[in-house]
Amino acid sequence: MSDDGASPDDGSSSTDGATPPDAAAEFVVELRGVTKEYRSASETVVALDDVDFTVRPGEFVAVVGPSGSGKSTMLNVLGLLDVPTRGEQYLRGRDVTALTDEEGTDARKRAIGFVFQDFHLIPTLTATENVELPTLFDGHVAGTDEDPTARARDLLSRVGLGDRLDHDPTQLSGGQKQRVAIARALVNRPALVLADEPTGNLDRETGATILEEFRRICDDGVSVVAVTHDELVTRFADRTVELVDGVLREREAGEPTDDVGFSASTDGGNEAADGESDDADVMGGESDDANGPAESEPVAEDER
Numbered sequence: 001m002s003d004d005g006a007s008p009d010d011g012s013s014s015t016d017g018a019t020p021p022d023a024a025a026e027f028v029v030e031l032r033g034v035t036k037e038y039r040s041a042s043e044t045v046v047a048l049d050d051v052d053f054t055v056r057p058g059e060f061v062a063v064v065g066p067s068g069s070g071k072s073t074m075l076n077v078l079g080l081l082d083v084p085t086r087g088e089q090y091l092r093g094r095d096v097t098a099l100t101d102e103e104g105t106d107a108r109k110r111a112i113g114f115v116f117q118d119f120h121l122i123p124t125l126t127a128t129e130n131v132e133l134p135t136l137f138d139g140h141v142a143g144t145d146e147d148p149t150a151r152a153r154d155l156l157s158r159v160g161l162g163d164r165l166d167h168d169p170t171q172l173s174g175g176q177k178q179r180v181a182i183a184r185a186l187v188n189r190p191a192l193v194l195a196d197e198p199t200g201n202l203d204r205e206t207g208a209t210i211l212e213e214f215r216r217i218c219d220d221g222v223s224v225v226a227v228t229h230d231e232l233v234t235r236f237a238d239r240t241v242e243l244v245d246g247v248l249r250e251r252e253a254g255e256p257t258d259d260v261g262f263s264a265s266t267d268g269g270n271e272a273a274d275g276e277s278d279d280a281d282v283m284g285g286e287s288d289d290a291n292g293p294a295e296s297e298p299v300a301e302d303e304r
């Protein structure tokens with residue numbers, strides 16, 4: 001694992017009284033018997049039902065399931081944006097089940113990055129400024145005294161955008177915007193990247209290049225959990241779990257995929273190849289075909 005890819009710190013040095021994290025924790029995240037209910041006057045919806053879930057360092061896990069099965073709820077719980085009704089939750093060995101809002105925000109900032117379907121870039125900021133955004137409040141990379149601008153530029157170069165540092169998002173293709181979003185997710189050196197339909201607005205080939213980027217992130221020891229309707233994501237993931245009515249189960253290798261709400265294709269974008277080739281070591285490590293999709297279709301040249 002390179003020094004640059006990940007040096008996760010989830011606030012272990014904080015004196016907030018929470019259980020201290022174990023630096024050698026077996027799991028980046030762990031849900032134990034997590035149930036999430038949404039209660040209103042007329043009904044109670046069980047969005048997550050006694051879910052056990054673990055992710056190891058450097059693992060890429062796809063979460064699939066029909067609409068309304070609890071995928072977004074699970075991502076929100078994993079991202080410390082929502083709290084379980086019952087059960088326990090650990091982040092790098094630290095019990096984060098009952099953090100205060102402030103503690104949760106701090107832990108999230110230090111340990112978790114987010115990637116969204118529609119990129120969530122600020123159109124009036126350059127690519128570099130967008131990547132720096134999560135550091136703005138503190139003025140430095142979380143848990144370090146590292147200069148955010150230097151870190152942002154380095155990350156953008158690593159995802160193949162070294163020649164787009166000062167471009168606005170409007171000057172970037174969909175795939176390039178998602179690369180900026182990935183760089184932004186990594187700026188605070190997270191242990192975990194949570195992705196919500198990361199290929200949802202991209203055509204298949206561009207989506208594949210983004211998934212290759214996730215694989216490189218994982219090669220550097222960062223874990224990725226991607227919620228998706230896109231069957232392609234499961235081909236790049238180390239394993240796939242499936243939610244049905246809030247109940248989670250592991251999908252066996254080779255299991256049919258046509259009953260879990262997959263979209264037929266991800267044809268939303270209109271990416272054009274610009275002829276640049278993929279970097280072999282974008283995230284500071286060697287590209288590792290052994291970790292790539294065992295059965296994926298040929299991936300066209302990167303659209304960058």
Ligand SMILES: Nc1ncnc2c1ncn2[C@@H]1O[C@H](COP(=O)(O)OP(=O)(O)OP(=O)(O)O)[C@@H](O)[C@H]1O
Pocket residue numbers: 038039045046047065066067068069070071072073074
């Ligand atoms: N804030 C809320 N209040 C009440 N019910 C909610 C709330 N958020 C989600 N739900 C319900 O919880 C269940 C799970 O929703 P969730 O959004 O997690 O599913 P999903 O698998 O992400 O769906 P989709 O694929 O359509 O985005 C659904 O029945 C939904 O209606």
